[in-house]
Amino acid sequence: MQRYSVFAVAREAMRQHTGWHRAWASRAPRKSYDVIIVGAGGHGLATAYYLGKNHGLTNVAVIEKGWLGGGNTGRNTTIIRSNYLQDPSAAIYEKARSLYETISQDLNYNVMFSPRGVMMLAQTEHEIRGYQRTAHANSLQGVQTEFISPQRVKELCPIIEIRGPRYPVLGALWQARGGTARHDAVAWGYARACSDMGMDIIQQCEVTGVRSENGQVTGVETTKGAIGCNKLGIVVAGHSGVLAEMAGFRLPIESVALQALVSEPIKPCMDVVVMANTVHGYMSQSDKGEMVIGGGADGYNNYTQRGSFLHIEETVRALVETFPIISRLKMLRQWGGIVDMTGDRSPIISPTPLGNCFINCGWGTGGFKAIPGSGWATAEMIARGTPGPLAAAFGLERFREGRFIDESVAAGVAH
């Protein structure tokens, strides 16, 4: 692999940038692999990467029906945090957040991780109590968060109106080590590292069927022909239900559109991420100067990747009160991603009723922040055949056993 460094940039600057190589190889599928991962988004690529790095499995293909990172990995608001209430969630999200700190060095690819701090506003008395509880839980879990006063909120983010008539800011849960990263770079960095280990990343190859014999998976049928495998990992977010149907089982998942938008670029005016869960809106400023705004999810199943006007209006209306400065900004772009919602708003990392077929899904509205930890845990499960400590609590059987990891109260809709 061609290493990226300041010397490489200087060298290429001297010769008109003619010496750069392709970041990853584009290969035709082979007849069979040890492991096939369906879905080349962040989670799928991270799974493949840690299969190679932590478990020495490199005869791996990652199959993608569209283009690399073109699903939710390229459609989120890039927020990274780990201030969850329940122990299993805090463990996996904190693992992910801590991996993000060194991932650029690990992958030799700058993912522009920016630990600028994340604050979740408390705008009702109930939220104050909820976030104080989360702060206490986090200190027991070893996750650094604190509950801060409205004055501290104003110091950290001067553009917030803390005395709004409908939604005053009464405090906030502050995670100084949270932040954002460049979402596409996460997918690209993992893809480059996977390709370097000899894995095949096969884009524009849609899985149309799952092959099995005696209850064990034997391969997949795709638009580029049948491909055999010993183990199959399904990591397809919003389309998990479609793949599960091919594999012959049903999931406790419903797919809905979640949308986000960015404003026209303006000069730097906020250097933290702010989430307001009462009003279902969150905002940060990108390096380009755009205000990145995320909103609530649609209330009904759909695969449209655009979302409804209603929710944009709701989100923006509420945010304008908290951030009066944005009231005259123009919207530049709006888009939607299909998120896979589970009943308890926690993910599924689990073996499935089909032998040697594993699934990673259900990240709902908050998958981006979890990518490295999710890949780490899923790779461990696929390599060993059973979930390791990070994934153990996230099995499919929890819905039958009533053993939920209930984050719908802790996290609200905004993940």
Add this chain to the structure above:
Amino acid sequence: MLILHCPYCGVDADETELAPGGEAHLKRFGPGSSDAEFEAYLFQRENPKGVHFERWRHANGCGKWFHAARCTTTNEVFGTYSAQVTEPPRDIHDKITGKRPGWLSRWLS
């Protein structure tokens, strides 16, 4: 914007007037059922990419619940019908088959 015809008050209602109620025609399991049946009733969903039957309430209108048949990829609405049925009526089936030839219904065998 999604517009559904309320079969009770006859209004073509915008999405802003309506409250979604999730997958329709679930069979309810309660005490005495197996764990698998209860899990399926509570959590497992068809979540189809295509024709979907669902429950809606005309919340900011007449307040009544009703059913709708809608495509989840295009948001095309095939029709709405009474809440007092346990499976989609024949005419809705025919409409869907007219627009989506080859469509397989789990209620017709």
